[in-house]
Amino acid sequence: MSMRIAGLAVIAVAWVVVGWASAEPPPVVTPEPGWIRKQLLLPDLDLTPVAEDFERSGQYRDAAEVYGKMAELAEKEANRAYAKLRQADSLFAAGEYRQAYEAYEVVRTSYRDQVSYEHLTGMLRKLAETYASGTVGWLGGNDYQAARGIYSAVLEMAPTGPLAAADTVRLAQLQRADGLYDEAIATFEEVVRRFPNTPQADEARLELTRTSLEKAQAGRGDAKLARQAQQQATRLAEGAAGRPLAEEAAALKAAADEALVQHFLYLGEFYQRKAHYRPEAARRYLTTVLEKAAGTASADQAQALLARLPTGEALSAPVPAAERIESDRQLPPPAQAVPAAVPDTAEGAVVEPPPARTVIEEKERVKKWLLPIPDLGL
Structure with a gap:
């Protein structure tokens, strides 16, 4: 009996061993590239080939991430400068212009002596023109302020x-x-x-x-x-x-x-407007137009304006040389403050007080006109 049990145990063990041996091996779990798993990265690890593969396939954001990890873990300043500049270039190629600007600023302020001057300033000029063209601005607007800042930075460098x-x-x-x-x-x-x-x-x-x-x-x-x-x-x-x-x-x-x-x-x-009516000043200016722009559309317009002046001599009477407009002295007069009118009250007259204001109770107030801002069409 004991020998039978022992035989069955041997058969079971053999079956299990044979079964495991004949079964397909478990899939091999290939670890992700080291640039994703930070713990697998080593200081100054050169992952440029990985990043360049992404660049060749048009995956510039992934390439920028590779270079960013390289810059983060690099111990040597020259390696950090190289990786940070390549990260900025990849971000620019990916259309991430604001992030590219930040990366270029890091290179310009911290590693300008470790990178190619021609390459850095050339990319900064391209970035400035991108801002000026409206590619980056809010709702397609031109961000001239950012473009000016970039060109000022380039001029500060050289x-x-x-x-x-x-x-x-x-x-x-x-x-x-x-x-x-x-x-x-x-x-x-x-x-x-x-x-x-x-x-x-x-x-x-x-x-x-x-x-x-x-x-x-x-x-x-x-x-x-x-x-x-x-x-x-x-x-x-x-x-x-x-x-x-x-x-x-x-x-x-x-x-x-x-x-x-x-x-x-x-x-x-x-000077022909009601609030600034000075016909003689208007006449002098318009006559000067006739002298300086004879035979032009401006002269025709000046003649039409002269015809509106009250005197019939406005078109033909010459203007004395001393009155001709040859300098910047005659400009529209500054606005004059007009004192408030004070009504005359006859002596002994009874001045009635203004009518009392009607106070509306809280419950009677109508609040339907208080619309939320989205309903105002702003």
Whole structure:
């Protein structure tokens, strides 16, 4: 009996062993790449091949994660700088521009001496143009402020580099695009002063004149701005004679002359309004338009405005030379405070008190007009 039990036990053990041996082996669990499992990473572990495989397949976010882990665990500063720069490049390629900006800023402020200057500044310029084009801005808007900050950072890195003049011109253009005319004018003047014999200096002179013109057109009621733009354009046209920019300089001068004429035309109409009615001032401005823009549409408009003046001599009577508008002295007068009218009360008259206000009880108040903000269509 005992021998039978022992035999059955041997058979059972053999069956189990044979069964396990004949069964399929369990699947081998391949660990994830080391860049995902932080505990498998070693200091200064080079995972560049893994990241480059992701880049070749267009998976730039994954590549950026690889480089980020490399930078995080690297002990050597040069390795951290390399990995951080490659991470920024991958984020830029993935369209993660704000994260790329942050990564480039880390490289610029902490590792600029460990990376390629040309590569870093080149990518910063691309990033700045991305912000300026509206790719990153809120609802597709142009983020000129961020673009200006990036170009300022590039110029801080290399204020006298081979592309410093072009970078300064671009910074001024972004200032003008954001309506910062005074800053743009100062920056263009800096280009002309610091880089006088470069192609960028000629470009800056053109842009300076164009900016002065835009500023004058934006400040329509300021004769000083219009006069400055006209003088700047005149100097540019005189200095550009026989040079490649002569044609564009002449066009800017014509535009500045027209801006000054439009300014005088505006003042001629301004002084015919009821609140600012001064017919003689209007007549002087409009006559100046006839002299400076004879035979143009502006002159026709000036004649039409002159015809509205009360005197019949407005179209033909010449204006004395002393009264002609040749300077910026005559501008619209400042607004005058009008004292409040005080009603006269006859002596001994009884002044009735104002009617008493009706107080509405809380329960009688109607609150249906208090709509929540979403219902107001804002």
